[in-house]
Amino acid sequence: MARTPKPLVAGNWKMNGLKRDLAEVRKLVTWLGKNKCRSDVMICPPATLIVEMSAAAKGTPVRVGAQHCHAHVSGAHTGDISAEMLKGAGARAVIAGHSERRADHGETNADVSAQAGAIHRAGLVAIVCIGETEREFKDGKTLRIVSAQLKGSLPPSANVKNTIIAYEPVWAIGTGLTPTPDDVAKVHGHIRKRLIAELGEPNGQAMRILYGGSVKSDNAAELMSVANVNGALVGGASLKAKDFIGILAAYV
Ligand code: PGA
Numbered sequence: 001m002a003r004t005p006k007p008l009v010a011g012n013w014k015m016n017g018l019k020r021d022l023a024e025v026r027k028l029v030t031w032l033g034k035n036k037c038r039s040d041v042m043i044c045p046p047a048t049l050i051v052e053m054s055a056a057a058k059g060t061p062v063r064v065g066a067q068h069c070h071a072h073v074s075g076a077h078t079g080d081i082s083a084e085m086l087k088g089a090g091a092r093a094v095i096a097g098h099s100e101r102r103a104d105h106g107e108t109n110a111d112v113s114a115q116a117g118a119i120h121r122a123g124l125v126a127i128v129c130i131g132e133t134e135r136e137f138k139d140g141k142t143l144r145i146v147s148a149q150l151k152g153s154l155p156p157s158a159n160v161k162n163t164i165i166a167y168e169p170v171w172a173i174g175t176g177l178t179p180t181p182d183d184v185a186k187v188h189g190h191i192r193k194r195l196i197a198e199l200g201e202p203n204g205q206a207m208r209i210l211y212g213g214s215v216k217s218d219n220a221a222e223l224m225s226v227a228n229v230n231g232a233l234v235g236g237a238s239l240k241a242k243d244f245i246g247i248l249a250a251y252v
Contacts, residue, residue: 005208007039007224007231008164009248010127011238012067012095012212017045022056027241029060031248037061039231039251043238044095044127047081054090065093065127068101071114073121083115083122093125095233097153099170109152117155120162127164127233128153129212130191134171142169142183143190150194160203164210165191166233172213174235181226184211188228217246224250 013021025043032041044065045053054064066089070080086094096119097112107115116126130149132142146167154163167187172178179187188209196204211223212233223229237243 005206005230007251008042008208008210009039009232009234009244009251010042010044010065010093010166010210011234011244012098013043013045013049013239014067014100014235015046016239017049019049019052021045021239022049022052024239024241024244025053025056025062028244029057029062031241031245032061035248035252037248037251039248041248042093044093047086047089050086050089050091063092064090065095065125066091067095067098069094069096069115069118071111071118073118083118083124087122087124091124093127093164094119095127095129095166097129097149099129099131099168099173103170109149112153113155116153116163117157120155120157125162125164126158127166127210128158129166129168129233131168131170131173131213137169137171142187146187146191147194150191150198154198158199160199160206164208165195166210166212167191168212168233170213174214176214178214178219178223181222184223184226184229188226192228215247217243217249220247220250 042063042065044067066086069083096115101107119126132145136145208230210231210233211229215232215234216237
């Protein structure tokens with residue numbers, strides 16, 4: 001029988017968080033100590049907090065990730081950070097190709113693929129984001145877009161251990177809007193088929209596919225129960241431990 005991937009709930013703090021906000025991670029750790037959660041748990045803070053958050057999370061179930069990296073190991077790239085540097089700071093994973101990076105920084109599928117390759121080179125897990133815009137959704141192009149992004153954004157080094165897919169409809173991010181469970185099932189089922197075609201049966205079946213976009217405590221249980229949804233990538237609702245715990249409750 002095909003292996004069902006262990007779910008992951010990952011918080012993406014985006015450009016939010018100062019030292020004092022590490023208190024939220026401590027609250028999360030306390031809650032995880034008292035509750036049996038069936039999912040893995042990760043927070044991706046801004047790069048400035050990775051060292052301290054990793055120290056605060058040491059020996060706990062909380063993993064720390066990063067939000068972006070440059071494709072090169074080092075060099076004349078002012079303001080950029082390499083996957084190796086993020087690993088040294090304590091990150092276990094790096095998000096690649098978030099739609100905000102694709103939109104704000106013009107990142108293409110080829111850029112995302114190079115970053116994901118760099119993340120693998122450093123021995124970290126790449127969380128590769130894909131998802132259609134509102135226009136594409138309305139025009140019925142979702143599956144086509146997602147297929148093209150998947151094909152273009154996954155480097156040859158991608159395997160079931162080092163890569164996680166996050167499907168995030170751009171129009172659902174930060175808007176309070178979510179696709180229906182049926183729509184989510186359709187897209188995740190499609191991604192699963194594409195992964196099996198690319199990686200073969202056991203690996204394509206076992207790669208985690210997260211859903212992201214306005215996941216909150218009141219919709220998490222429904223979204224997380226959809227077929228082929230193996231967890232969530234959470235933005236706004238990951239900033240406060242109370243809200244994030246409300247989402248983790250879907251796995252308790
Ligand atoms: P949101 O963001 O949960 O605030 O909609 C999700 C994301 O961008 O990963």
